[in-house]
Amino acid sequence: MRLLKRILLIVLVIVVVLVVVGAGGGYWFVTKGLPQISGTLRVAGLKSKVEIVRDPMGVPHIYADNADDLFFAQGYAQAQDRLWQMEYNRRIGHGTLSDMFGAATIKQDRFLRTMGLGRAARADYAAMSADERRPLQMFANGVNAFIATHQDNLPIEFTILGLKPAPWEPVDTVAWGKVMAFNLSSNYDGELLRANLVEKLGAAKVKELTPPYPAEGPFIISPDAKNYQAQNANSQFPIPDYQLGNPNLGEIVGVYESLGLRGDGVGSNNWVVDGTKSATGKPILANDPHLGIQMPSIWYNMGLHCVPQNDACPFNVAGFTFPGVPGIVIGHNDRIAWGVTNLPADVQDLFIEEPNPQNPNQFKFGDKWEDAVIVEEPIKVKGVVSETLKVQSTRHGPIMTPVLGGVTKPLALQWTALRDRSHLFESVLKMDRARNWDEFRAALRLWDVPSQNFVYADVDGNIGYQMPGNVPIRAQGDGTVPVPGTGAYEWKGYVPFDDLPFVYNPPTHFVATANNAVVPPTYKHWITADWAEPYRQQRIVDLLKAKDKLSVDDIKAMQGDVYAIPLVQLQKHIIALTPEGFLQQRAMEQVKAWDGRLTAENIGGTIVEVTYQRLLRNLFASKLGADLFASYLSVGSYYHRRVVSTLLDQPNSEWWGEEGNAAVLKRSYAEAVDWLGSQFGDAPGDWRWGRLHTATFGHPLGSVQPLNLLFNAGPIPAAGGASTVDRASFASGQSYALTTISSMRMIVDLGNLGGSLLINTTGQSGQPLSKHYNDMVPLWQNVQYMPFYFDRAVLDKANEGVLVLMP
Numbered sequence: 001m002r003l004l005k006r007i008l009l010i011v012l013v014i015v016v017v018l019v020v021v022g023a024g025g026g027y028w029f030v031t032k033g034l035p036q037i038s039g040t041l042r043v044a045g046l047k048s049k050v051e052i053v054r055d056p057m058g059v060p061h062i063y064a065d066n067a068d069d070l071f072f073a074q075g076y077a078q079a080q081d082r083l084w085q086m087e088y089n090r091r092i093g094h095g096t097l098s099d100m101f102g103a104a105t106i107k108q109d110r111f112l113r114t115m116g117l118g119r120a121a122r123a124d125y126a127a128m129s130a131d132e133r134r135p136l137q138m139f140a141n142g143v144n145a146f147i148a149t150h151q152d153n154l155p156i157e158f159t160i161l162g163l164k165p166a167p168w169e170p171v172d173t174v175a176w177g178k179v180m181a182f183n184l185s186s187n188y189d190g191e192l193l194r195a196n197l198v199e200k201l202g203a204a205k206v207k208e209l210t211p212p213y214p215a216e217g218p219f220i221i222s223p224d225a226k227n228y229q230a231q232n233a234n235s236q237f238p239i240p241d242y243q244l245g246n247p248n249l250g251e252i253v254g255v256y257e258s259l260g261l262r263g264d265g266v267g268s269n270n271w272v273v274d275g276t277k278s279a280t281g282k283p284i285l286a287n288d289p290h291l292g293i294q295m296p297s298i299w300y301n302m303g304l305h306c307v308p309q310n311d312a313c314p315f316n317v318a319g320f321t322f323p324g325v326p327g328i329v330i331g332h333n334d335r336i337a338w339g340v341t342n343l344p345a346d347v348q349d350l351f352i353e354e355p356n357p358q359n360p361n362q363f364k365f366g367d368k369w370e371d372a373v374i375v376e377e378p379i380k381v382k383g384v385v386s387e388t389l390k391v392q393s394t395r396h397g398p399i400m401t402p403v404l405g406g407v408t409k410p411l412a413l414q415w416t417a418l419r420d421r422s423h424l425f426e427s428v429l430k431m432d433r434a435r436n437w438d439e440f441r442a443a444l445r446l447w448d449v450p451s452q453n454f455v456y457a458d459v460d461g462n463i464g465y466q467m468p469g470n471v472p473i474r475a476q477g478d479g480t481v482p483v484p485g486t487g488a489y490e491w492k493g494y495v496p497f498d499d500l501p502f503v504y505n506p507p508t509h510f511v512a513t514a515n516n517a518v519v520p521p522t523y524k525h526w527i528t529a530d531w532a533e534p535y536r537q538q539r540i541v542d543l544l545k546a547k548d549k550l551s552v553d554d555i556k557a558m559q560g561d562v563y564a565i566p567l568v569q570l571q572k573h574i575i576a577l578t579p580e581g582f583l584q585q586r587a588m589e590q591v592k593a594w595d596g597r598l599t600a601e602n603i604g605g606t607i608v609e610v611t612y613q614r615l616l617r618n619l620f621a622s623k624l625g626a627d628l629f630a631s632y633l634s635v636g637s638y639y640h641r642r643v644v645s646t647l648l649d650q651p652n653s654e655w656w657g658e659e660g661n662a663a664v665l666k667r668s669y670a671e672a673v674d675w676l677g678s679q680f681g682d683a684p685g686d687w688r689w690g691r692l693h694t695a696t697f698g699h700p701l702g703s704v705q706p707l708n709l710l711f712n713a714g715p716i717p718a719a720g721g722a723s724t725v726d727r728a729s730f731a732s733g734q735s736y737a738l739t740t741i742s743s744m745r746m747i748v749d750l751g752n753l754g755g756s757l758l759i760n761t762t763g764q765s766g767q768p769l770s771k772h773y774n775d776m777v778p779l780w781q782n783v784q785y786m787p788f789y790f791d792r793a794v795l796d797k798a799n800e801g802v803l804v805l806m807p
Contacts, residue, residue: 033155034767035080037801043149045072045141046807052077054801055789058764058772061303063792067313070304071135071326073805075142075168078300082323082766083146084157085296086172087165088700089324092259093175094118099380100161106379106386111255111403113377114391117182120418121175127421135429136170139326143168155767157701168324176324177424181417183261183291184450187479187530188348188413192247192404193635194481196628199244208655209620209632210480210639211646213517213531218538220453220465220518225506228519244352244482248405249631255403257739260292264637265722265729265740267532268341269559271512271540272455274463274505275751279551282751283457286555287330287339290727291743295697295713296323296766296773299744301758303790304328304432314433318790320744320758323766327428330746332756332790335435336458337748341513344638345451345471346478346528347417351396351485353410363394363410366487370395396485412485416470416494417449424448427468437464437504444468445497453513457750464504465511467518471495471527480529495525512540514725533642535565535723543725552755555747560783561725562598566641567608571596573648574611577666587673587684598724600690600717607669607687609721610676613732615668616640619647619655633732640732641723690717692736693728697762697777713762713774716781726783745785754794757785 037054050073051063060077064070078086091097095112097105112118125133144167151164158164197206221228256262268289275281291298299320304327306313319331330340356362362369377389392399396412397419404411427446434440440456444466451469456462472479472491483489501518503511515532543558544550571591579588587607594604620640621629633640647653651661659667676687695718699711718738720728729740746758761780765772779786789795 033150033153034765034770037803040804040806043076043145043805043807045145046805048807050805052803052805053792053795053799054803055787055795056798056800057775057786058770058800059301059303059789061305061318061789061792061795063305063307065307065313067135067306067315068138070306070313070315071138072142072145074302074304074326075139075144076146076805077142077302078323079143079146079168081764082296082300083143083165084155085766086143086168086324087158087163089176089179089322090168090172093121093172093179095377096380098386099383100163103381103386106381108255108259109379110389113379113389114398114400114403115182115413116375116391116393116398116418117178118175119375121171121178124422125171125174132423132426133170135326136173136425139173140168140170160701160707173324173326173425176322177422178417179261180322181422181424181450182256183266184342184452185347185415185417186344186528187346188350188400188415189249189252189635190530191348191350191479191481192244192249192252192407193631195244196247196249196631197624198481200624200628209643210529210636211642212521212529214534215521217520218516218534218541219520220511220513220516220537221501221503221506222508223520225508225511226503228501228523244407244409244411246406248627249635250627251405252403253631253634260294260298264634264731265290265727266292266342267515267727267740268453269512269514269536269540269725269727270339270341270453270455271510271544271558272339272457272463273510273544273550274457275461277509277544277548277550278751279549279554280749280751282459282461282749283337283463284550284552284555284750285332285337285339285455285457285463285748286559286746287341287455288559288727288742288745289330289341290729290740293695293697293738293741293761295699295702295711295762297743297761297763298322299760301744301760301764302328305792317432318788319746320760325425325428327425327432329428332748332753333432333434334459334753334790336440336456337750338431338440338457339455339746341453342515343451343453343467343469343513343518344515344528344530344532345469346480346526346530347449347451347470347472348413348415349396349472349474349479349489349491350400350482351394351412351414351489352482353394353396353399353412353485355410361392364486365395372399394485411482414491416472420448420470422448436460437462440464441466441502453515453518455511455513457748459750459753461750462505463511464502465506465513466502467500468497469500471500471525473525478526478529499525510544512537512544514540530638532638533566533723535641536725536727539563539565539725552747552749552757556757556783556785558725559742559745559747560719562720563596564598564605564609564721564724566645566723567598567605567612567721568596569645569648570612570615571604571608573665574608574669577662577669580670583677583682583684584670584673587676587687590684590687598689598693598719598721600688600693600719602689603684603687605721606689606692607672607676607684609689609736610672611669612644614671614675615644615665616732618664618668618671619644623655630733637722637729637732688717689719693718693721693730693738694736695728695738695741695781697774710768713777716777718781742780745780745783746788747785748788754787754791756788756790758788759785
């Protein structure tokens with residue numbers, strides 16, 4: 001409440017300023033933090049001259065003659081555009097949100113500090129060599145040079161909250177790496193879900209609700225591309241029954257979803273075709289990561305160019321990184337390109353620890369009691385220590401029970417990002433300067449967490465795929481449920497890098513990934529039980545096979561494809577129903593006319609999707625109970641569409657209940673029609689998908705009115721759905737507002753790098769009244785693109801400003 005009052009007071013002050021000094025003065029108040037993009041500045045800490053050339057959309061390309069200045073200027077440019085976002089992000093990493101926002105975020109800080117992302121970041125940084133630390137320090141120096149010279153014209157969020165940013169530390173960058181690892185790692189909450197389901201329904205029913213990935217695929221590396229056979233093929237292990245209490249998954253998921261992390265639909269698409277399938281005769285590579293919708297975009301687009309390029313300064317690379325992070329995470333250099341999607345490898349296990357009845361700080365391992373490490377974590381609320389957590393950690397990791405509502409047993413989280421020293425940033429910078437497939441793979445040997453799917457292409461015409469990351473080898477069990485921590489279920493090591501799936505120049509002439517299974521279950525190592533549903537991958541593969549030669553325009557059309565495979569299946573069952581009443585009859589006409597595409601203007605798909613949501617509830621809500629049903633929809637989002645698709649072809653399944661499948665389908669359709677009529681009127685022609693399926697790019701301060709008018713963009717109509725290639729996911733069972741989106745789109749033409757394309761979601765700037773704050777939103781909405789500038793001569797003709805930094 002104090003924070004809210006403060007924000008409203010600031011808003012009132014702004015209104016008074018507008019009245020007293022006129023609109024011009026108010027405009028200056030809000031825009032005073034906008035960056036200088038032209039002219040010359042003297043900046044302490046540089047060795048030599050640096051140029052920051054901004055393209056017409058405000059994207060900076062940095063030109064420097066040494067690597068130190070290159071990373072210094074990268075930090076400076078990011079601070080110009082995204083300093084507030086960087087501040088917010090590092091506070092998530094360190095769990096210090098309450099020091100900024102007040103008591104409203106204590107629950108989030110407790111969770112983050114218990115898990116220990118900040119502790120792990122500090123340990124990683126302490127273990128780095130001087131060479132590894134150097135680019136992080138140079139980047140931090142650039143950020144701090146901006147902060148030091150802009151204390152009186154910081155972004156408006158600092159004014160509203162009464163803050164001044166502390167100097168940026170290299171460990172802040174490492175902490176954001178841990179946050180992204182958490183955002184993209186699996187599957188401790190899935191373990192809690194299965195434990196809840198086992199207790200409610202028994203192990204057999206759990207397997208029906210969380211079925212194994214289809215044995216027929218599709219797979220990223222199909223048998224006709226490369227055959228992964230093993231004598232000891234993997235299969236999912238039996239699910240044991242361990243009573244944990246009653247984990248409140250809604251509360252747990254709510255904590256990190258409030259931070260924009262791990263929402264429904266986190267994943268991605270990427271694919272690459274070689275020159276034999278490309279109209280250009282050279283590879284074309286595409287990527288669109290699916291991450292939480294937010295303002296500003298999670299991505300920061302830029303170029304890093306050494307002039308001259310040599311061994312001491314080897315970078316000539318452009319693409320996307322995260323605010324607060326040096327280097328380029330996704331993009332291309334002058335020789336190779338790469339794209340990334342999430343690979344949901346099971347790299348998290350919950351261990352049920354057995355405490356010593358005589359000493360609550362000791363836990364059993366083997367036949368001995370081991371002391372837990374106790375770390376004190378003081379949480380500040382607006383500068384004052386409010387409470388001090390005493391976090392217990394066993395050999396497996398931190399005991400998460402205090403922040404897992406409803407859990408009664410000590411659960412320790414073992415996770416690769418907390419367990420081992422990470423080389424993630426070293427991997428990124430090595431990848432940025434890789435010249436060929438062998439150097440690219442050498443860089444990915446250092447990529448430990450999060451596990452990802454990398455597709456590759458080079459100007460010589462080669463394509464490839466590599467899975468990197470530390471994937472545990474377990475003594476027993478498959479990581480799908482919590483297990484005893486007394487020694488039987490230990491990790492024995494990690495899958496060797498050379499055993500991880502990869503393929504180079506496959507005979508299929510393409511590779512595609514959509515968070516689906518990488519290889520068939522004949523692969524000798526266990527990766528995960530929690531693969532994404534196969535529908536996006538199947539659609540991508542179908543489109544790649546549909547034409548002998550694919551152009552850049554074909555790839556653009558693929559990224560905008562909104563054909564919904566599981567809804568088309570449901571459509572056939574709905575059409576078989578006999579509608580009752582005039583409204584149902586008119587709605588049925590729209591369902592019959594629907595072509596399977598979830599465009600923003602379509603009507604039939606709206607009715608089918610809403611029917612699906614009602615069908616979900618009618619099938620499972622009463623059997624699971626309200627809380628467990630909600631947990632299944634969120635944590636089990638990889639599963640429920642596959643489960644329903646299976647049940648549609650099993651009319652005698654007991655999941656249909658005594659009512660039977662025809663009656664349940666009919667009731668679900670009737671409820672969908674009634675709901676749509678109540679929301680949008682009794683004319684089905686008005687039930688356009690974009691009226692309920694909307695995108696709002698929300699800023700952390702945009703939840704407070706009237707600040708939403710300043711900080712947020714939207715709502716706007718949005719095409720696509722949870723299972724379309726142009727993915728636009730929402731929280732099933734709640735609303736149809738987007739939670740996860742294609743967070744950027746990129747197409748790289750290896751035959752003409754200058755003809756490559758990209759688009760971010762919002763805009764380059766994080767400053768609300770910058771013209772580049774949300775100027776990309778219409779392009780993103782309509783699956784349109786901007787040039788992916790790389791050539792200096794082309795950029796010089798189009799730039800909107802050149803800022804020269806001098807020592």
